[in-house]
Amino acid sequence: xxxxxxxxxxxxxxxxxxxxxxxxxxxxxxxxxxxxxxxxxxxxxxxxxxxxxxxxxxxxxxxxxxxxxxxxxxxxxxxxxxxxxxxxxxxxxxxxxxxxxxxxxxxxxxxxxxxxxxxxxxxxxxxxxxxxxxxxxxxxxxxxxxxxxxxxxxxxxxxxxxxxxxxxxxxxxxxxxxxxxxxxxxxxxxxxxxxxxxxxxxxxxxxxxxxxxxxxxxxxxxxxxxxxxxxxxxxxxxxxxxxxxxxxxxxxxxxxxxxxxxxxxxxxxxxxxxxxxxxxxxxxxxxxxxxxxxxxxxxxxxxxxxxxxxxxxxxxxxxxxxxxxxxxxxxxxxxxxxxxxxxxxxxxxxxxxxxxxxxxxxxxxxxxxxxxxxxxxxxxxxxxxxxxxxxxxxxxxxxxxxxxxxxxxxxxxxxxxxxxxxxxxxxxxxxxxxxxxxxxxxxxxxxxxxxxxxxxxxxxxxxxxxxxxxxxxxxxxxxxxxxxxxxxxxxxxxxxxxxxxxxxxxxxxxxxxxxxxxxxxxxxxxxxxxxxxxxxxxxxxxxxxxxxxxxxxxxxxxxxxxxxxxxxxxxxxxxxxxxxxxxxxxxxxxxxxxxxxxxxxxxxxxxxxxxxxxxxxxxxxxxxxxxxxxxxxxxxxxxxxxxxxxxxxxxxxxxxxxxxxxxxxxxxxxxxxxxxxxxxxxxxxxxxxxxxxxxxxxxxxxxxxxxxxxxxxxxxxxxxxxxxxxxxxxxxxxxxxxxxxxxxxxxxxxxxxxxxxxxxxxxxxxxxxxxxxxxxxxxxxxxxxxxxxxxxxxxxxxxxxxxxxxxxxxxxxxxxxxxxxxxxxxxxxxxxxxxxxxxxxxxxxxxxxxxxxxxxxxxxx
RNA sequence: GGGGGAGUAGCCCAGUGGCAGAGGCAAGGGACUUAAAAUCCCUCCAGCGCGGGUUCGAAUCCCGCCUCCCCUACCA
Numbered sequence: 017x018x019x020x021x022x023x024x025x026x027x028x029x030x031x032x033x034x035x036x037x038x039x040x041x042x043x044x045x046x047x048x049x050x051x052x053x054x055x056x057x058x059x060x061x062x063x064x065x066x067x068x069x070x071x072x073x074x075x076x077x078x079x080x081x082x083x084x085x086x087x088x089x090x091x092x093x094x095x096x097x098x099x100x101x102x103x104x105x106x107x108x109x110x111x112x113x114x115x116x117x118x119x120x121x122x123x124x125x126x127x128x129x130x131x132x133x134x135x136x137x138x139x140x141x142x143x144x145x146x147x148x149x150x151x152x153x154x155x156x157x158x159x160x161x162x163x164x165x166x167x168x169x170x171x172x173x174x175x176x177x178x179x180x181x182x183x184x185x186x187x188x189x190x191x192x193x194x195x196x197x198x199x200x201x202x203x204x205x206x207x208x209x210x211x212x213x214x215x216x217x218x219x220x221x222x223x224x225x226x227x228x229x230x231x232x233x234x235x236x237x238x239x240x241x242x243x244x245x246x247x248x249x250x251x252x253x254x255x256x257x258x259x260x261x262x263x264x265x266x267x268x269x270x271x272x273x274x275x276x277x278x279x280x281x282x283x284x285x286x287x288x289x290x291x292x293x294x295x296x297x298x299x300x301x302x303x304x305x306x307x308x309x310x311x312x313x314x315x316x317x318x319x320x321x322x323x324x325x326x327x328x329x330x331x332x333x334x335x336x337x338x339x340x341x342x343x344x345x346x347x348x349x350x351x352x353x354x355x356x357x358x359x360x361x362x363x364x365x366x367x368x369x370x371x372x373x374x375x376x377x378x379x380x381x382x383x384x385x386x387x388x389x390x391x392x393x394x395x396x397x398x399x400x401x402x403x404x405x406x407x408x409x410x411x412x413x414x415x416x417x418x419x420x421x422x423x424x425x426x427x428x429x430x431x432x433x434x435x436x437x438x439x440x441x442x443x444x445x446x447x448x449x450x451x452x453x454x455x456x457x458x459x460x461x462x463x464x465x466x467x468x469x470x471x472x473x474x475x476x477x478x479x480x481x482x483x484x485x486x487x488x489x490x491x492x493x494x495x496x497x498x499x500x501x502x503x504x505x506x507x508x509x510x511x512x513x514x515x516x517x518x519x520x521x522x523x524x525x526x527x528x529x530x531x532x533x534x535x536x537x538x539x540x541x542x543x544x545x546x547x548x549x550x551x552x553x554x555x556x557x558x559x560x561x562x563x564x565x566x567x568x569x570x571x572x573x574x575x576x577x578x579x580x581x582x583x584x585x586x587x588x589x590x591x592x593x594x595x596x597x598x599x600x601x602x603x604x605x606x607x608x609x610x611x612x613x614x615x616x617x618x619x620x621x622x623x624x625x626x627x628x629x630x631x632x633x634x635x636x637x638x639x640x641x642x643x644x645x646x647x648x649x650x651x652x653x654x655x656x657x658x659x660x661x662x663x664x665x666x667x668x669x670x671x672x673x674x675x676x677x678x679x680x681x682x683x684x685x686x687x688x689x690x691x692x693x694x695x696x697x698x699x700x701x702x703x704x705x706x707x708x709x710x711x712x713x714x715x716x717x718x719x720x721x722x723x724x725x726x727x728x729x730x731x732x733x734x735x736x737x738x739x740x741x742x743x744x745x746x747x748x749x750x751x752x753x754x755x756x757x758x759x760x761x762x763x764x765x766x767x768x769x770x771x772x773x774x775x776x777x778x779x780x781x782x783x784x785x786x787x788x789x790x791x792x793x794x795x796x797x798x799x800x801x802x803x804x805x806x807x808x809x810x811x812x813x814x815x816x817x818x819x820x821x822x823x824x825x826x827x828x829x830x831x832x833x834x835x836x837x838x839x840x841x842x843x844x845x846x847x848x849x850x851x852x853x854x855x856x857x858x859x860x861x862x863x864x865x866x867x868x869x870x871x872x873x874x875x876x877x
Numbered sequence: 878g879g880g881g882g883a884g885u886a887g888c889c890c891a892g893u894g895g896c897a898g899a900g901g902c903a904a905g906g907g908a909c910u911u912a913a914a915a916u917c918c919c920u921c922c923a924g925c926g927c928g929g930g931u932u933c934g935a936a937u938c939c940c941g942c943c944u945c946c947c948c949u950a951c952c953a
Contacts, residue, residue, distance in 0.1 A: 236881040240948065243880070248952080268953060281953095323951080358952045365953085372951055461952050581947075618947090655946090686901070688890055691882090693946075697889070703901045709916085737899090749891060752900035759900090762917085822896040827934035829896055865933050871895045875933050 061579025246461025294329030
């Protein structure tokens with residue numbers, strides 16, 4: 017028998033697949049398309065082709081989808097299984113700024129590297145459908161979809177504060193600024209308002225929330241999206257100012273606590289502050305606002321434990337109290353824990369019912385009034401009772417009621433007294449509406465999407481500005497794409513304009529009437545291209561349209577979408593938003609793009625730490641038996657992310673070099689459930705490799721003419737288990753079933769028949785396709801087995817005539833009996849009693865539980 | 878603080894009401910070999926994170942805790 021020459025076998029089959037276009041997928045409109053077959057669209061999240069190349073984490077998901085795709089082909093499906101590149105992005109642009117290499121050059125090089133690495137894994141993508149978001153033939157349609165958004169009124173311009181670094185001459189993202197200084201170079205940064213494009217994703221908040229219901233997605237992802245959208249029901253209430261005619265609108269989820277509202281707080285960015293602030297308070301308030309503006313969002317929220325604020329000198333009126341009531345006058349403060357971007361940017365503060373307000377009230381000695389009494393069981397502290405008996409208490413806050421943020425019975429609340437929280441909310445809402453002071457309101461945490469970047473390496477907006485009239489209009493559809501201009505300097509201009517503004521000629525457009533328009537010089541964020549790439553895969557080479565209607569209708573929705581959990585919110589929410597817009601425009605046939613979603617687990621790696629807990633580079637640790645030694649002393653092995661700094665990164669190319677792509681695939685699929693994270697363990701690779709060698713050895717030059725009955729049975733068992741497990745994406749247990757078969761076939765020393773060899777090769781094909789093709793060839797076939805029908809098992813071969821079942825006394829195992837598989841309860845009970853007669857001597861059997869085919873349990877007194 | 882997930886052999890993991898084990902790794906022994914590698918055969922190892930409960934019977938269902946991982950965090 018020929019040895020298992022994986023390198024030669026794999027190279028040969030990869031070449032053959034490419035030459036014979038084995039995985040080309042015809043679609044509607046192609047002459048060889050068979051519309052009678054069912055479709056299956058199985059998609060991987062396409063990667064950003066970084067300079068570092070493929071990581072062993074990528075193939076975990078790609079292998080899992082490839083196994084299913086190959087299986088579905090055997091099952092007679094038209095399988096759409098494409099791959100492409102999310103290739104706009106910062107790294108290529110930064111590299112361009114540093115070296116002058118055009119991002120397109122860097123990108124093309126990285127794409128070639130990624131493609132070669134993926135092809136070396138034997139993944140069955142239809143490479144004729146490859147797409148690249150940076151290709152003008154692709155982003156032409158990204159611009160086209162933007163036009164739809166613009167036409168629907170979902171794109172608008174706004175002045176948004178962004179981080180600006182003078183020294184670097186660029187705009188930075190939040191995470192690139194630490195303590196007000198740039199992460200790179202440590203230069204000072206300031207927040208400054210810049211004109212930005214926004215997309216009105218909030219208009220779709222309710223549908224994005226509701227439609228999650230019917231998706232076959234992980235609970236964790238659904239939960240994250242729900243939280244991100246953050247729907248909350250409450251009331252908007254307007255408080256009149258005691259001087260002047262403006263009022264302060266606030267949003268609250270607890271209108272039932274209005275009697276306990278003792279002050280109001282405005283966000284530092286609130287536009288009303290200037291007009292209401294009293295002269296003597298102005299200086300202090302402005303200083304506070306300047307301080308807040310200089311802080312990053314992170315500092316304002318997470319890092320800042322203690323609340324701060326300043327009094328504006330103004331008062332507003334709590335409408336539930338009569339004039340003369342001391343609680344009617346509510347001081348208005350400014351504090352940075354109130355965010356301008358949520359609700360109305362102003363809140364009513366109920367320190368008796370909100371822990372944040374309570375903390376603020378204690379610090380600044382503002383009145384605390386308890387208005388919700390906890391359920392009786394919750395109020396056993398005497399001072400709480402005392403406080404409830406003392407309405408309108410202006411006493412030392414430290415002895416006043418504790419804060420009760422939960423629900424309960426309304427107290428100190430006039431017409432609400434005695435009502436439950438739920439009833440009190442309703443009553444108060446009614447009262448607010450009757451008096452024209454407020455109304456029910458639903459607020460979302462979801463913000464509109466800041467859709468522009470001051471970058472070169474992104475999609476240009478298809479927009480023109482007319483400077484004199486201030487008009488903005490779309491570029492005509494026929495003039496798309498708006499291609500990126502050639503530049504050799506990718507930095508922003510000195511005056512802060514984006515790099516595209518350097519392309520003077522590109523920027524100027526003269527229309528047919530001779531009017532001069534200026535191009536939009538912002539570009540789109542990296543998310544844009546990935547919002548619709550799954551649609552382009554359906555019809556990637558269409559020059560007339562983004563996709564053909566019939567083609568979209570056939571392939572969509574994506575049946576299975578596999579990718580990392582890091583995209584749980586942003587990418588998946590943005591893509592759903594665009595998809596719904598396209599659905600509303602009648603351009604796609606489904607309201608959701610991704611029917612089933614699976615997050616593959618991370619491939620981690622071992623890391624080592626010493627006694628002090630310091631992490632040690634993995635390449636300097638020696639394994640000695642079960643112990644791990646670094647510089648002579650023992651260190652502890654832990655599981656961590658793969659990272660360059662820990663030097664525990666595995667390169668897929670090295671693994672393929674040493675063991676072959678089939679072993680690599682098999683190992684990744686065998687590591688555990690697709691959703692679980694597990695460390696890369698190089699010690700386990702030989703096991704996977706050994707299995708393939710043993711399987712290969714079953715293919716002796718001569719096949720047997722007469723099938724061995726035991727082998728046939730074992731093969732049917734493997735066929736059943738493998739089929740069922742692949743359907744469940746339980747690839748690890750499917751592989752175990754194949755190992756079981758190989759073990760028993762090896763042990764029996766009998767030779768396979770050709771038919772048995774063929775069927776085994778097909779079972780192996782999804783996991784180790786190169787070797788399986790080679791086995792298929794040994795069985796006498798010249799063509800690929802990729803499209804050969806999946807073998808079907810015979811259930812009757814799997815039932816044995818006799819079985820061994822346990823006999824229990826009081827649920828504890830006491831013996832075993834061998835009986836006919838279809839033995840009746842009476843027979844089983846009798847056989848069981850006989851088998852353990854000695855143990856039953858002198859005991860009374862109170863009850864016998866007999867489960868035919870499973871077990872017998874005798875209950876004795 | 879909130880949300881999601883996981884704890885079964887030395888390790889990775891099967892088993893979701895009925896004999897704790899499918900598979901792999903590691904370890905030990907043996908065969909082959911002049912020897913080693915490779916290969917083959919055999920063997921060892923846990924009572925299922927902890928404590929209660931339901932049941933004839935619980936790794937599996939229920940309740941309460943512990944540990945670890947991931948996400949999120951002043952959203953009024």
